[in-house]
Amino acid sequence: MRTFPNYTMDQTKQEEECGGLCALGPYAKLLLGAMKNSGCKVFKERHFSCEDCSGTVSGGFDAASSQIVLCQNNIHQQSHMNRVVTHELIHSFDHCRAHVDWFNNLRHLACSEIRAANLSGDCSFINEVSRLNFGLKEHHQECVRGRALRSILAVRKISREEAEKIVDEVFDSCFNDHAPFGRIPHSKEDAKFAYRDYMNKDRYYANL
Amino acid sequence: MMRNFNEVVSKPPRVCEDYWTEFRHCKSLRNRFHHYYTYGAMPSCQQWNEDHNNCKQWEMHRSPEAKEALQKSERNRVAEQKNFTPVWQLRQEPPRDWHMPLNQEKPQDS
Numbered sequence: 001m002r003t004f005p006n007y008t009m010d011q012t013k014q015e016e017e018c019g020g021l022c023a024l025g026p027y028a029k030l031l032l033g034a035m036k037n038s039g040c041k042v043f044k045e046r047h048f049s050c051e052d053c054s055g056t057v058s059g060g061f062d063a064a065s066s067q068i069v070l071c072q073n074n075i076h077q078q079s080h081m082n083r084v085v086t087h088e089l090i091h092s093f094d095h096c097r098a099h100v101d102w103f104n105n106l107r108h109l110a111c112s113e114i115r116a117a118n119l120s121g122d123c124s125f126i127n128e129v130s131r132l133n134f135g136l137k138e139h140h141q142e143c144v145r146g147r148a149l150r151s152i153l154a155v156r157k158i159s160r161e162e163a164e165k166i167v168d169e170v171f172d173s174c175f176n177d178h179a180p181f182g183r184i185p186h187s188k189e190d191a192k193f194a195y196r197d198y199m200n201k202d203r204y205y206a207n208l
Numbered sequence: 209m210m211r212n213f214n215e216v217v218s219k220p221p222r223v224c225e226d227y228w229t230e231f232r233h234c235k236s237l238r239n240r241f242h243h244y245y246t247y248g249a250m251p252s253c254q255q256w257n258e259d260h261n262n263c264k265q266w267e268m269h270r271s272p273e274a275k276e277a278l279q280k281s282e283r284n285r286v287a288e289q290k291n292f293t294p295v296w297q298l299r300q301e302p303p304r305d306w307h308m309p310l311n312q313e314k315p316q317d318s
Contacts, residue, residue, distance in 0.1 A: 039302030046310070066306050095303065098296040111295040125245055138248040176292040186242035193233060200222060207221040208283055 025082045026191035027121065030198050031089040034180035040096035047092070057154065059084040061091035063102045068092060083127075087120040093180065106156065110166045113148040114174040119181055122147055140184075144175065218275070221282050224263035231256035255281060 021028055021044060032042050046067075053059075053071035058080070060069045068088040075081045094100050094112045101108050117123055123143035128135065135142060145167055152163045178184060180198060185191040197204070233239055234253035243251040259281050265274030 040306045046307070065310060066303065066308075067310075094296075096299075096306065097302075098294075098298050100296055108296055125241075136245060138246065140246040170295050173292045173295050177294065178289060182289060184246060186246070187238065189233070189238075190242075193230070196226070200226075203219075204221045204282075207219055208279055208286065 021085075024085050026188055026195050027086040027119075027185060028082065028089060030180060030191065030195045031086065031093055033195075033198060035089070035093055035096055038093070038096045040092070042089075042092070059088050060155075061088045061095070063095055063100070066092075066095070083121050087116045087122060090116040090119055097179075106152070106158070106163075106166050107170050109156070110148060110152055110163075111170045111174040111177075113151040114144055114167065114171060115177060117144040117147040117151070118175055118184060119178065121185070121187075124186060141175065145171065220263045220266055220275075220278060222263070224260060224267055227256055227260035227263050231260060 021032060021042070035042055048070065049067050050070050050072045052073045053069070056074055058071050058074050060071075061067075062069055068085070068091075070081070070084060070088075075084060091112050094115065095102070100112060102112075118140075121127070123140050125136075125139075128139065128143055133139075133143065148167050149160070149163050152158070152167070153160065156163075181191070181194040182197050183190060183194055185194050231253055234251055234256055240250055243249065259278055262271075262274040262278040262281075265271040266278060
């Protein structure tokens, strides 16, 4: 069972910035920075909850309480935890920067699920192969569609056909919305480049 | 040295080194693989190289053509990132209850 890194006496400024969550990797670091910038600073104690969950669910974002739920009984590896946190932080980020109607608007829900599958590393080639999904050319998009569909069907009582239709409707828009990364981060290296761009954004926009 | 605060000193949007590292990253085998896996095609990387050259010209020779070309290229990139119709409306302010303390109820799984 993975736990959050503990605070140490000689915390770096970066650790302070992340609220002790930097060890979750460059994807999380960027999302935490972007959320802080949008007025939603994330506090470990307030915005994360580790619980036992039913089924095989790894985590979720609860908009009603502004909390990320991590299913401690279903997460057994650090890399998996990092990915779940990234996925849920993307939902939190969407909640923070947009009027997302999680409960009544299926298009909004679908959009955030598409983005989370697209940008979190959920659909990396390696992860797909480990799920025995062997695809190459444009397989990333297929995976994003499939996982968004799964996520929607897990939380809403609608038919598969209806869910597919909604995903199709919003796919182009949401697949191309790469905020706050500015690109689809396929690897930690991509995420580090994205983080570099993010830290440079003031200079960037001032000199266009 | 007296500083003239009215003078706007423009500089490239990124440090020139960043264009070079992006170019190399773009051309890497790993990135080419990821691009094919996502879009079914090879990435186009030459623009990063051009941007790097223009950046150097701007920095070293204050070339107005290089500056113009580089800024145009970057504005293009920004436009490409915005090339979609959002599904939702963006907020003017963060959600009011983001920082509110939790009540007694246990949150549900979403």
